[in-house]
Amino acid sequence: MAISLGFHIVFAVVGIAMPVLMVIAEDRWIRRKDEASLLLARRWAQGTAILFAVGAVSGTVLSFELGLLWPSFMAFAGPIFGMPFSLEGFAFFLEAIFLGIYLYGWERVPPRAHWAAGVLVALSGVLSGVFVVIANGWMNTPTGFRMEGGRAVDVDPWIAMRNPAAPTEIVHMTIAAYLSVGFAVAGIHAWRLLAEPDNLFHRRALGFALWMAGVAAVLQPISGDFSARQVAEHQPVKLAAMEGQFRTERGAPLRLGGWPDEEAETTRYALEIPYGLSLLAFHDPRAVVPGLDAVSRADRPPVHVVHVAFQVMAGCGSALMAVALLGGLLAWRRRGLPDQRWYLRMLVACGPLGFVALEAGWAVTEVGRQPWIVHGVLRTADAVTPMPGLVVPLVTFTAIYLFLGFVVLFLLRRQVFKSPRVVAPAQGRRPAEA
Amino acid sequence: MPLEYWIAGAVMVSLTLYALGAGADFGGGVWDLLSSGPRARAQRDLIAHAIGPIWEANHVWLILVVVLLFVCFPVAWAALSTALHVPLSLMLLGIVLRGSAFTFRSYDDASDAVQRRWGRVFAMASVLTPVMLGVCVGAVAAGRVRVSDGRVLGGFVRPWLAPFPLAVGALALALFAFLAAVYLTLESEDDALREDFRGRALAAGALLGIFALGALALAREEAPRVWMGLSAQPWSLPLHAFIATVAMGALASLWWRRYPLARVLAILQVALVVWGWGLGQFPYLVPPDFTFRAAAAPPAVLRAVLGVLVAGGVVLAPSLWALYRVFGGQRGSGLSSH
Numbered sequence: 073m074a075i076s077l078g079f080h081i082v083f084a085v086v087g088i089a090m091p092v093l094m095v096i097a098e099d100r101w102i103r104r105k106d107e108a109s110l111l112l113a114r115r116w117a118q119g120t121a122i123l124f125a126v127g128a129v130s131g132t133v134l135s136f137e138l139g140l141l142w143p144s145f146m147a148f149a150g151p152i153f154g155m156p157f158s159l160e161g162f163a164f165f166l167e168a169i170f171l172g173i174y175l176y177g178w179e180r181v182p183p184r185a186h187w188a189a190g191v192l193v194a195l196s197g198v199l200s201g202v203f204v205v206i207a208n209g210w211m212n213t214p215t216g217f218r219m220e221g222g223r224a225v226d227v228d229p230w231i232a233m234r235n236p237a238a239p240t241e242i243v244h245m246t247i248a249a250y251l252s253v254g255f256a257v258a259g260i261h262a263w264r265l266l267a268e269p270d271n272l273f274h275r276r277a278l279g280f281a282l283w284m285a286g287v288a289a290v291l292q293p294i295s296g297d298f299s300a301r302q303v304a305e306h307q308p309v310k311l312a313a314m315e316g317q318f319r320t321e322r323g324a325p326l327r328l329g330g331w332p333d334e335e336a337e338t339t340r341y342a343l344e345i346p347y348g349l350s351l352l353a354f355h356d357p358r359a360v361v362p363g364l365d366a367v368s369r370a371d372r373p374p375v376h377v378v379h380v381a382f383q384v385m386a387g388c389g390s391a392l393m394a395v396a397l398l399g400g401l402l403a404w405r406r407r408g409l410p411d412q413r414w415y416l417r418m419l420v421a422c423g424p425l426g427f428v429a430l431e432a433g434w435a436v437t438e439v440g441r442q443p444w445i446v447h448g449v450l451r452t453a454d455a456v457t458p459m460p461g462l463v464v465p466l467v468t469f470t471a472i473y474l475f476l477g478f479v480v481l482f483l484l485r486r487q488v489f490k491s492p493r494v495v496a497p498a499q500g501r502r503p504a505e506a
Numbered sequence: 507m508p509l510e511y512w513i514a515g516a517v518m519v520s521l522t523l524y525a526l527g528a529g530a531d532f533g534g535g536v537w538d539l540l541s542s543g544p545r546a547r548a549q550r551d552l553i554a555h556a557i558g559p560i561w562e563a564n565h566v567w568l569i570l571v572v573v574l575l576f577v578c579f580p581v582a583w584a585a586l587s588t589a590l591h592v593p594l595s596l597m598l599l600g601i602v603l604r605g606s607a608f609t610f611r612s613y614d615d616a617s618d619a620v621q622r623r624w625g626r627v628f629a630m631a632s633v634l635t636p637v638m639l640g641v642c643v644g645a646v647a648a649g650r651v652r653v654s655d656g657r658v659l660g661g662f663v664r665p666w667l668a669p670f671p672l673a674v675g676a677l678a679l680a681l682f683a684f685l686a687a688v689y690l691t692l693e694s695e696d697d698a699l700r701e702d703f704r705g706r707a708l709a710a711g712a713l714l715g716i717f718a719l720g721a722l723a724l725a726r727e728e729a730p731r732v733w734m735g736l737s738a739q740p741w742s743l744p745l746h747a748f749i750a751t752v753a754m755g756a757l758a759s760l761w762w763r764r765y766p767l768a769r770v771l772a773i774l775q776v777a778l779v780v781w782g783w784g785l786g787q788f789p790y791l792v793p794p795d796f797t798f799r800a801a802a803a804p805p806a807v808l809r810a811v812l813g814v815l816v817a818g819g820v821v822l823a824p825s826l827w828a829l830y831r832v833f834g835g836q837r838g839s840g841l842s843s844h
Contacts (some may be wrong), residue, residue, distance in 0.1 A: 084715065108785055115575075116777055120614060121609065121612075121613070122609055122610070122613055124562070124608050125562065125605050125606060125608075125609035126605075126609070127623070128562050128605060129567065129602045129604075130602070131569075131604055132565070132568070132569060132598065132601055132602075133573050133598050133601075133602060135569055135573065136572060136587070136594060136598050140587045140591055140595065143583075143584035143585075146576050146583060146584055146587075146782045147580045147581050147583070150576040150577050150580035150583065150803070151577055151578070151580055151803030151804060151807040152807075153578075154573065154576060154577025154578075154803075154807070155577065155810055155811070156815065157573045157576075157577065158573045158574065158811055158814050158815075158818075159576055159814055159818070161569050161570045161573045161818075162814070162818035162821065163582035164566055164569065165570075165818075165825075165830065166565045166821065166822070166825055168562040168563040168565070168566055169563045169826060169828070169829045170825070171562065172559040172562060172563055172829055172833075173559070173829055173832050175559065176558060176559035176832075177559075177833075180833075181832060192833055194509050219618055225573060226802070227804045227806055227807055228806055229806065229807050229808060229810045229811075257525065277685060312565050313743040344833075353821045366594055373731060392664075394824065468599070469596075469599075472599070472602060472603075474604055476602075478660075479606070479610055483610065483613055483614060501637065
C-alpha cells in the first residue's frame with residue numbers, strides 16, 4: 073500500500089501540475105502565434121497523457137487496495153471519510169473527459185474551446201487532489217463522529233470533511249505539486265539547453281516551468297509554517313518525532329539534522345537553534361513543546377524515519393526556495409531568461425529535489441501518524457486484512473510498478489530527445505512535428 | 507423508497523454504464539488479440555482509434571461503483587474485498603496492464619516489434635479483466651461470499667473457483683466482445699472491415715447465447731437464490747422472453763446489416779442482463795449475509811452521498827455529452843469514431 077501510494081503520488085502531482093504548464097503554453101500560442109509554444113503544449117500534453125494513464129490505473133489500484141488490505145478500516149471509516157472520495161470520483165471523471173478532448177481534439181474543436189478543455193483538466197486535477205488530501209487530513213485529525221462502545225455514532229460526513237488538518241494539508245500539497253513538477257520540468261529543459269543553448273523550444277519551456285516552480289517555491293515555506301503550527305496543536309507526538317524532541321520542554325530548540333536515538337531517548341549530532349522550535353511551532357520562544365515522553369513508547373512513531381524525512385523535506389524546500397529567488401534575481405537583472413550556464417547546471421541538479429521533498433513530506437505525514445491509521449482511534453495493526461500470504465500481491469504490484477516506472481521514464485526520455493529544434497521565431501512554415 | 511435503494515440504483519446504473527462503455531473497450535482488446543486475415547493491422551488500428559479518447563472516462567464508472575460501495579455499504583464491501591481478494595487483485599492487474607500497455611503502444615516507437623509487444627499485453631489484459639469481473643459477480647450471486655466476524659469462511663479460493671463463477675466470467679467476456687464487435691461495425695467507413703466485425707459480432711452473439719444458457723443451467727444448482735429470483739417471480743418469464751427477443755433481434759439486425767438498430771438492441775441486451783442479475787438477487791447485496799438495508803451506512807451519510815451524486819451528475823452529464831459529441835456523437839456507445 074505504501075509503495076502504491078508513493079508511486080501514485082508522483083503521477084497524481086503530474087496530473088495536477090502538467091496541465092497548468094500545458095495551458096500556459098497553449099495560451100501563448102493562441103495570443104502570440106508562437107510556434108515554439110504550440111509545439112511545447114503538444115509535447116507536454118503527450119507527456120501528460122502517458123503519466124495520466126498510469127496515474128489513473130494506479131489510482132484505481134489504490135481505491136481497491138483500501139478495501140483489499142484494510143477491510144476493517146474501511147468498514148469503520150468508509151462512511152465517515154468516504155465523502156471526499158465520492159467527490160473525487162467526479163473530479164477525476166471530469167479530468168479524464170476533458171483530457172480526452174484535449175489530447176484527441178486538436179483538430180476537432182476551436183482553439184479557445186480546446187484551451188478551455190485544458191483549463192478544466194487543470195482545475196479538476198487540483199480538485200481531485202484536494203479531495204484526496206481532505207480524506208488524509210481526516211486520518212490525521214478525525215472529526216464528524218463519536219465513538220460509543222467501539223462503534224462510530226452520530227456520523228456527519230460534512231463535519232468530517234471540515235477536519236482541522238485539511239486546509240493546511242491542501243495548501244501544502246497543492247503547492248508541492250506545482251513545485252516538484254515545475255523543478256523537474258525546468259531541470260529537464262535546462263539540461264537540453266546546455267546542449268543546444270539557442271533552441272527556442274527549450275527556452276520557452278524553461279521560462280514557463282521556472283515561473284511556476286519559482287512562485288511555488290517561495291510560497292511553500294509560508295504554507296509549511298501554517299502546517300507545522302496545525303500539527304503542533306493537533307498531533308503533538310508527530311511534531312515531536314519530526315523534530316526529534318524526546319523530552320517535554322519549555323523554550324525548545326530547533327534541531328537541524330541529527331540522528332534520534334530511540335533507546336537513549338535523545339537526538340544526537342544536531343545543530344540546535346535555541347528557542348527555535350517553540351518560536352516556530354507556537355510563535356512564542358517560551359512556549360512548552362510536548363515531547364515524545366508525553367506518550368508511552370507503544371504510541372510513538374518510528375522517530376528516526378520521521379525526523380530524517382522531515383529534515384530532508386525542509387532541506388530540499390529551503391534549497392529550492394534559494395534557487396528560485398536566485399533565478400528571480402538573475403532574470404530581473406537580465407530582463408530575460410536566466411540562462412547562465414552555471415545556473416542551468418544548478419537547475420539540472422535541483423530537478424529531482426522537488427520530488428524528493430514530496431516523498432519525504434508524504435513519509436512525514438504518514439509515518440508520523442503511526443502507530444495509528446486513524447489518529448487516536450484505530451491502530452494500523454488492527455486494520456490490516458486477515459488474508460494470508462500478503463507478500464505475494466505486494467511483490468507482484470511492486471514489480472509491476474517498478475516496470476511501469478521504467479517504461480514511463482524510457483518513453484519520456486525519448487520524447488525529450490526527439491525535441492524539435494526551433495531556432496528563430498518561425499515565419500510561415502510550421503516546424504515538422506515529431 | 508428508502509435511501510439505500512436509491513444508492514443501490516446508482517450503483518446499478520454505474521455498473522451498467524461501465525459494462526456498456528469500458529466493457530466494450532475490453533471487448534475491443536479481445537478483438538485486437540483475435541485480429542486476423544489480410545486486414546489484421548487495419549482491424550487493430552480501428553480498435554485503437556475507437557478506444558483512444560474515451561477509455562479513461564469509461565473506466566471511471568468502476569471507480570464510482572467501488573467508492574459508492576465502500577462509502578454506503580462498508581461492511582459488505584469489507585466482506586467482498588476480503589473473500590474475493592484474489593480475483594479482485596487479478597482484475598486490478600488486468601486493469602493496470604491494459605491501460606498502461608494501451609497508452610505505451612500509442613506513444614512508443616511505431617515499429618512493428620514494439621507495437622506487437624505492447625499490443626499483446628493490452629489484449630491479454632483485456633481478456634483477463636472481464637473474466638475476473640464476471641467471476642466476482644458470479645461468486646456474489648451464488649452466495650459464496652461468506653464472512654463472519656471479519657473472517658472469511660471457506661478460504662480465499664473456494665468462494666470463487668467454482669463452475670458457476672467461472673461460467674459467469676466466460677459470459678462477461680462473451681458479452682463484452684459481442685458489444686465491442688457491434689459498436690465496431692459502425693466505426694469504419696470501409697466495407698470489408700465492417701464485414702469483418704459483422705462476422706465477429708454474429709459469432710460472439712451465438713457464443714453469448716450458449717454461455718448464457720450454460721450459466722442459467724448452473725445457477726439452478728449453484729446459485730439457487732438468483733435462480734429463484736430469475737424463475738419464480740411474476741416478472742421472470744416476461745423478462746426472459748424479452749431478453750431472448752432482444753438478443754435474437756440484435757443477431758437478426760446484424761444478419762441484415764442494420765447496424766444502428768443492432769447497436770441499440772445490443773446495448774439494451776447488456777443492460778437487461780446486468781439488471782436481471784441485480785433484480786434476481788434483490789434485496790440482497792451480498793447474499794445471504796447482507797441485504798442492502800443491513801449493510802447500509804448511517805442515513806446522514808447516504809443523504810450526503812445522494813446529494814453529491816445529483817450535483818456530480820449535473821456537472822457530468824454535459825461533459826460526457828461533449829466528449830461523445832466531439833468524437834463522433836455516438837451517445838451511449840463505448841467506442842466512437844475517430
